[in-house]
Amino acid sequence: MTAHTEDTATAHEWQLIARPVGRPAPEDFRFVERDLRPLAEGEVRVRNHYLSVDPYMRGRMDDAESYIPPFELYRAMEGGAIGEVVASRSADLAVGDTVLHNLAWRDVAQGPASAFRRAPQAPGVPESAYLHVLGMTGLTAYVGLLDIAGFKEGDTVFVSGAAGAVGGVVGQIARLKGAARVIGSAGGPAKVDLLTGKYGYDAAFDYKQGDVAGQLAKAAPDGIDVYFDNVGGEHLEAALASFNRDGRAAICGMISGYNSEHPQPAPHNLFEVIKKGLTLRGFTVGFHTHRMRDFAREAGAWLAEGRLVYDETVVDGVENTLEAFLGMMDGANTGKMLVRV
Template sequence: MSRPTHLAVTVARRPVAIPQAHDFALSTVTLPDLAEGQIHVRNHYLSVDPAMRGWLSDAKGYADRIEIGDVMRAFAVGVVVRSRAPAFHEGDRVMGLFGWQEQAIVAPDAVMLRINADAPRLSPYLGVLGLNGITAYFGTTDVCRVQRGDTVIVSTAAGAVGSCVGQITKRLGGRTIGIAGGREKQRQCIDEFGYDAAIDYRSEADLDAAIARCCPNGVDVYFDNTSGGISDSVLRHIRIGARIAICGTAAIESWNPWPLGERPNRHLLIKRATMRGFLATDYRDRYAEAVETLSAWVDDGSLRYREDVLDGIEAAPGSIAHLYAGKNTGKLLIRLSAAED
């Protein structure tokens, strides 16, 4: 009897800078046998995230490098179709590192969230109720310790993380300024995500002057998703005791050679500011707390989100380049044929 097969996206070559479609291959692969202690998940949605560029890079990062021929590492949501692990059963809905593939055989520790059976949709658990929302929640409340009256600047403010940061900050009583690329994303920041002001960095001849207009008394908190020139400009405006969260470095195209830029040391010293990097996985034992709170806010309409959905696994290879070009208008997802919602 022939063994079942499915489609998967594998790494064809090591990308140079931003991964392109030709760096991947769409392959028909044989599903491994289900071993004792494993679960078989049929994926419904695949996530596309800026972190994928780092996972594919030769530069040392926080996660093991993906090797040539490997299935592309990715978060996904799906349904358990078979289980040989006592804690999981057929029909369980789960989110985890299941890869860019239609089906996955994984160990239970690949599961990052158990999704309630009554949840109306699965896709938000890759965005606002997944690691994007969790990152925003702990970055805002724990890392930045946003307080009422704080002036908070967020880069990639219309993105899946940034849009949540802005809305959570407003709930905490902060004043929000978003930095985004393009007039439409600038509009989204204000009209959809409730920012008090927004800056389109692409149309500003002088970003420093734009920040000064929006933050005449300086910046208390900077939620940094970009690094690079945007961060250089924001740091010139921080106030005494400012808190800076390093969540992403999307503006840096390559870390080989190591990029050179302005040094933040003097700003941090004279303003007695704190700069801290963090990952959502630092809070894995508190995910349930964040998801419960975020779910309540989504349900009552006070936390809004956008999704940009591409159909079919065939769309996955070009999706990282699509993301870095700023073409998406919400959390970027790949919907597979199994998706029910």
């Protein structure tokens, strides 16, 4: 087998060096350069082009049992990435292949070819889209709305964090699938305008103005049937109050409490679950990857037809990955937060 090499034999990577208490701080991390060992048989080296930073990564910074193992201290952190094979000792991947993988938070990644998969090639679709609208982010929206919440044509849908990477796709899928009304919450007037002006939401409100329950009741005078939860806390309470009989919630994330140093109190109105016969179901997309083919077929067609749109917030430089992550946690992004290496 022919071995392909390149001059660069170092990588720059972010490591977690202390478990954060509350909001992560710069001193909890370090950015280091390290030498890369020669490739072993069956391995490839990839120069990353884009890295993904996502809310779930905050949970991996804690040493706690969850659906995914915590980050190891003093080891390179992980996350979705897309890049180009620059050296290969594998028959499965060649130099020049564009690949998706989970070795983010670094500029160069290497390992067994089985840890990488060729990225789809679609005319006019930028490679970054496979880290969000046509990737796991989009699949999260698709599965959560259709499978977990059991969306039906004619439903009224409420999405919290609707201007984020997942939320922006949820509302559009609901509209494309025949929702009677789609309502979103977002932080700030510019994001509210984006929801109604670009993403096709029928109504949207700024949660930073307070009284989330009151604003939701005004936006959904006839109640809601489906709630897609990215935020938790006050938003979940508001949804419970506005639900119609037999309402369904897909609990995807609770970013409002990710940096909390103490457990958040439960919604004060949980009795609504009994009174209205509600279903609240949590999920993580990693258990639903069997739906990727269906999602890719539908979403790819919607995107090609211009019926599915998206936004990206891009931070340049692998050295600024932590800045991008913290900004995303503070709501600084519109659509998907990415790092362009």
